[in-house]
Amino acid sequence: MGFAARGRAWWGGALHRWCASLPACLLALAGLALLLPGAARAEAVLRVLAWPGYADPDFVAVFEKRHGVKVEITTVASDDVLRAKMESAEGPGFDLVAANTAEIARLILHDKLAPLPLGNIRNTAGQLPRFRQLHTISGIGWRGEVYAMPFTYSEMGLVYDRQQFSTPPQSIAVLWDPRWQGKVLAFDGSSHGFSLAAMRRGLPPFRIDAARFSPLAKDLVALRRNVRSFYSLPEESVELFRKHKVAVMHANYGQQQLKQLRDAGLDVGYVVPKEGALAWLDCWAITRRSTQVALAAEWINYMLDPAVSREFTRRQGLANTLDEPPALAGDVPGGTMGPIVWLEPVEDEALRARLWQRIVSGDRPNRF
Template sequence: MAVTLRHQAVGGAGTPAQHMLRRRDVAVLLPLVATGLWPTAAQAAPVLRVLSWPGYADPDIVAVFEKRHGAKVEITTVASDDVLRAKLANPQGVGFDLVAANTAEIARLVVRRLLAPLPVHNIPNTERQLPRFRQLHAIAGIAQGSDVYAMPYTYSEMGLIYDRQQISTPPASIAVLWDPRWRGRVLAFDGSSHGFSLAAMYRGMAPFHIPAAQFGPLARDLVALRRNVRSFYSLPEESLELFRKHRIAVMHANYGQQQLKQLRDAGLDVGYVVPREGALAWLDCWAITRRSTQVALATEWINYMLDPSVSRELTRRQGLANTLEEPLALSGDAPAGAIVWLEPVEDEARRAQLWQRILSGDRPNRF
C-alpha cells in the first residue's frame, strides 16, 4: 500500500517544531498503514448467503438487518424440499451460510454432517420463545448429543382449503382430492416426499415408512390424483393464481395457513380443515451450514429472525405461526384430525424417482 503525506506550506517551509511534528506523525501513521488499520479505503461488506422459503425474509426485513450489521444478505428461495436438497448437495454451487428447513430435512442434514452446532448462548431471543420451543432436545431431528443444530422459527399443518361456494360442507377426508366430481378443480403440491406420504395416509398407512411392496399401488394412486388435479403447484403465489383462474374447488395446502391468508386477502370465500386422516405438519428452523464462513453473522441473523417485530411480521404478512406466541384460532375452521409432524422417510431417492415418472405421464400399469 503506497502512502503519500501531503504538507501544506504555512509561512514558508515551516518551523523546526513543525518539521518535528510531521516526523512524529509519520512515525505514528506508518505502523497503522502497515497493519491495515488506517482507513484509506472502505472494507468490503461481509456477505451472508441464505437459503430460504418464500416470505421468510422480505426485502425490507433484510434491509434492516443489512444496515444494522453493515452486511450484504443474498436470499435464495426454494419451492420444494427436492430443490432445497439439490442446492445444498451441489459442491460447485453457492456455499450457503444459513438454511431454513423443516425438522425432517434438518435430521438428514445432521446425519450427513452438513450443519454446524449452534452457539445457542449467543441467541438471546430464544428466551422469548414459547416453552415448547425452548426445549430443543425434545424436538425430534434438531439435536444430537449435547449439540443443537437448528432453531425453530415457524410452523403449519398442511390442511385442505376449499371453495365454500362449491363445497358447502367442509370436506371430512383427503379422499376429496380423488373425488371425480372435482376433476380439473383440484390443486396439489409438487413434492415427492409429501406426495407419497399423502397417498399413504389416504390408504390408512404410515406416511413416512412405506414398505417396498406398497410403492407400486401408491404410485398408481398418485397417477389417479394426477388425472384429477388441474395442476401441481410449487409456490403459494402460484397456487393463488391457479385457484382464482380455474375456479378450484379444493386444494391440498402444503403451506397451510400461509395459503389460507393469501386466498382470503384476495377476497376468495374459502374454508380450511384438517381431515380425519390427519394432516402432515412442518416445523421450519434456521440452521448454519458447515460451509459457512460467517458463523457469527449467521448467528446474529437467527437472533434477528426471533425478534418480536420480525416474527410477528411473519405472522401478519404470511399467516404463519411464529414461535413466540400462540396462534389465533381460525373462526369456523375447527381441525378434525391429528397433526402429523414430518419425519425422515424410508427412501427419499426412490420417492423422487417415482414422482418424476408420475408427473411425466407414466400409465398406472407401468408401476
Template sequence: MAWQQAAGTGPHQVRRRSAAAALLAAGLGAVLPGPAQAATVLRVLAWPGYADADFVAVFEKRHGVKVEITTVASDDVLRAKLASPGGPGFDLVAANTAEIARLVDQKMLTPLPVSNIPNTARQLPRFRQLQSIAGITAWGEVYAMPFTYSEMGLVYDRQQFSTPPDSVAVLWDPRWQGKVLAFDGSSHGFSLAAMHRGLAPFRIDPDRFSSLARDLVALRRNVRSFYSLPEESVELFRKHKVAVMHANYGQQQLKQLRDAGLDVGYVVPKEGALAWLDCWAITRRSTKVALAAEWINYMLDPALSREFTRRQGLANTLEEPPALSGDVPMGPIVWLEPVEDETRRAQLWQRIVAGDRPARF
C-alpha cells in the same frame, strides 16, 4: 426474490407496506451500520416470504453486510441446492425438522452457538425445550432453531361445498376432476397417498410403492395442476375456480386466498394432516457462524416475528397463533419425519408428474 403478497402492489398496498417497514425498523430499534464489511456476504437459503426485502435491508444496514436470499419451492429443490458442489454455498438454511435431521445425519450442519442467540429466551416454552423436538439435536448439540410452523390442511371453496370436506379422499373424487390443486413434492406426495390408504406416511414398505404410485397417477389425472409456490396456488385457485386444494403451506395459503377476496375455508381431514416446523440452521460450509447466529437472533426479534405473522399468516415461535374463526380442525397433526427412501420417492414422482401410465408401476 422475496415473496410479494397476492393482494396486489398498487399505491395503497405500497403505502401500507412502507408504513409497515417503518414500524418494523422502529420496533427493531435504532439501526446503525457496524464496521465496514463491504466484502462480507451472508448467503441464505429459505422459503418464500421468510426474508422479505425490507427485513433484509434492516439487517444489512445494522451489520454493514450484504445478504443474498435464494428461495426454494420444494424440499427436492432445497436438497439439490445444498448438495451442489459449485459456488460458495450457503451460510444458513431454513428447513423443516425432517430435513434438518437428514442434514445433521449427513454432517452438513454446524452446532449453533445458542448462547449468542438471546432472543431464544422469548420463545414459547415448547420451543425452548429443544431436546424434545425430534431432529434438531444430536450428540448433545443443537443444530437448528424453530422459527415457524403449520399443518398442511385442505383449503376449500365455500361456494362449492355445502359442508366442509372431511377426508383427503376428496382430492381423488372424480366429481371434482379438474378443480383440485396439489403440491409438487415427492416426499409429501407419497406420504399423502399413504395416509389416504391408512398407512404410515414416513415408513412405506417396499412392496407398497407400486400401488401408491398408481394412486398418485390417479391423483395427477384428477388435479388441475400441481403447484410449487404459494402465490402460484392463489393464481391457479382463482383462475380455474378450484374447489379444493391440499395446502402444503397451510395457513399461509389460507391467508393469501382470503386477502385475495376468495371465500375459502380450511380443515384438517380425519386422516390427519402432515405438519412442518421450519427451523434456521447454519451449514458446515459457512465461514460466518457468528454473523449467521446474528441472523437467527434477528429473525426471532418480537417486532419482526409479529410482522412476519401478519404478512404470511404463519405462526411464529414467540406468540400463540390466533384461532381461525369458523374453521374446526377434525384430524390429528402428524409432524414430519425423515422418510424411508427419499431418492426412490423422488424418482417415482418424476415419472408420475411426467405422465407415466399406471401400468408401468
C-alpha cells in the same frame, strides 16, 4: 487522531515515497485498503437459503444496515429443490438454511450443518416454553449439540371453495373424487405426495414398505389425472385457484395460503381432514460450509426479534415461536377432524423422488 486516521496519514506518506516501485505501490495500496472503515465488511456476503416470505426485502435491508453486510436470499419451492441446492458443490454455498425438522435431521446425518452457538442467539429468551426446550424437539439435535432453531410452523390442511361445497370436505380422498376433476390443486413434492397417498390408505406416512410403493404410485397417477395442476409456490396456488375456479386444494403452506386466498377476496374454508394433516416445523440452521458463524447466528437472533417475528406472522399468516397462535381457522369445531402429524424423515427419499418425477411426467399406471 484515531488509529485509522493515523494509519491513513502514515500510508499516505509511504505511498509518496514508495510508489516509484510498482510492486511496492501495490503493497501500499493493499495496506491502505485494510485501514479504511468498513473495507473488509464491504466484501462480506451472508447467503441465505429459505422459503418464500421468510426474508422479505425490508427485513433484509434492516439487517444489512445494522451489520454492514450484504445478504443474498435464494428461495426454494420444494424440499427436493432445497436438497439439490444444499448438495451442490458449485459456488460458495450457503451460510444459513431454513428447513423443516425432517430435512434438518437429514442434513445433520449428512454432516451439512454446524452446531449453533446458542449463547449468541439472545432472543430465544422470548420464545414459548415448548420451543425453548430444544432437547424435546425431534430432529434438531445430535450428540448433545443443537443444530437448528425453531422459527415457524403450520399444518397442511385442505382449502376449499365455500361456494362449491355445502359442507366442508371430510377426507383426503376428496382430492381423488372424480366429481372435482380439473378443479383440484396439489403440491409438487415427492416426500409429501407419497405421505399423502399413504395417509389416504391408512398407512404410516413416513415408513412405507417396499411392496406398497407400486400401488401408491398408481394412486398418485390417478391424482395427477384428477388435478388441474401441481403447484410449487403459495402465490402460484392463489393464481391457479382464482383462474380455474378450483374447488379444493391440498395446502402445503397451510394457513399461509388460507390468508393469501382470503386477502385476494376468495370465500374459502380450511380444515384438517379425518385422516389428519402433515405438519411442519421450520427452523433456521447454520451450514457446515459457512465461514461466518457469528454473523449467521446474528441473523437467527434477528429473525426471532419480536417485531420481526410478529410482522412475519401478520404478513404470511404463519405461526411464530413467540406467541400462541389463534385457534385453527375452519368450519368445524377447532378446524380439525383428525390429528396433526409432524414431519419425520422418510424411508427412502431418493426412491420417492424418482417415482414422483415419473408420475408428474405422465407415466402410465401399468408401468409402476
